[in-house]
Amino acid sequence: MNLTAEQIQDNWAKLMSRIDAYISEPRKTKLKEFYEKYAERIMLMPAAHKKEYHNAFPGGYVEHVLRVIDAALDIHNVWVKYGVDTTTYTIEELVFSALNHDLGKMGDQENEAYIPQTDQWRKDKLGEDYKFNDRLEYMSVPDRGLYLLNEHGISYSKNELLAIKLHDGLYDDANKPYLMTWMPETKPRTSLIYIIHQADLLAARVEFEREWLPKLKSNLSSSEKNFTITEKKSSKVTTKAKALGSIKSDSLKNMLDNL
Numbered sequence: 001m002n003l004t005a006e007q008i009q010d011n012w013a014k015l016m017s018r019i020d021a022y023i024s025e026p027r028k029t030k031l032k033e034f035y036e037k038y039a040e041r042i043m044l045m046p047a048a049h050k051k052e053y054h055n056a057f058p059g060g061y062v063e064h065v066l067r068v069i070d071a072a073l074d075i076h077n078v079w080v081k082y083g084v085d086t087t088t089y090t091i092e093e094l095v096f097s098a099l100n101h102d103l104g105k106m107g108d109q110e111n112e113a114y115i116p117q118t119d120q121w122r123k124d125k126l127g128e129d130y131k132f133n134d135r136l137e138y139m140s141v142p143d144r145g146l147y148l149l150n151e152h153g154i155s156y157s158k159n160e161l162l163a164i165k166l167h168d169g170l171y172d173d174a175n176k177p178y179l180m181t182w183m184p185e186t187k188p189r190t191s192l193i194y195i196i197h198q199a200d201l202l203a204a205r206v207e208f209e210r211e212w213l214p215k216l217k218s219n220l221s222s223s224e225k226n227f228t229i230t231e232k233k234s235s236k237v238t239t240k241a242k243a244l245g246s247i248k249s250d251s252l253k254n255m256l257d258n259l
Helices: 005-022 027-037 039-044 060-081 091-100 120-126 141-151 158-165 173-179 192-225 229-245 250-257
Strands: 114-116 130-132
Touching: 005 027, 005 039, 005 060, 005 091, 027 039, 039 060, 060 091, 060 192, 091 158, 091 192, 141 158, 158 173, 158 192
Parallel strands: none
Antiparallel strands: 114 130
């Protein structure tokens, strides 16, 4: 999938409007200054480096983040309906966490995380339109995102730190000590963590279905069409041979053999 220049600009405006609507001062000003400083990079970033992953195209990152924010707000309402304790987190914490959950994919102050793939074979065979920038020091995506916020003087609460850090849920083994615990006193004290994870999972799944399900259905249809007449005849011959093998009457065998 590709976005038009107008769609990319419109998504950027929507992202800034989410900050205006949900983030309070003084963080609002600092957050907007940060995003405006790196606007050109963030606006055109993919959400992943490989086509098989979600939103691996220019502008894919912002589109994904917008979907996570909106999904988190909707999932919050579902949890409220079923009795979640809403005193353990705020709507601002929810939006801030969703907004910045993948911020580490930006890279650092000098280096982008994803740069155009120069190996044509990897582009054609592996679907890698981008590659990881080896000038960038390794950090996990959540850790780099939290580092970037801290470096630019943007504070975050404990809830926000945990929601960003744990947004991949149990898909990241590093999160197991936080999430695979059975004693009440060691379980997370807020459901914000789960809501952000579910919102991210939902958004990524929707993006996968939009990009890949039509292709998979098309491939299945093509494979069915490729079941040639010769293969059908071969199948028919095999079935006939089995049927004839169980018949003792020669006259009946001759009659069936001519079918």
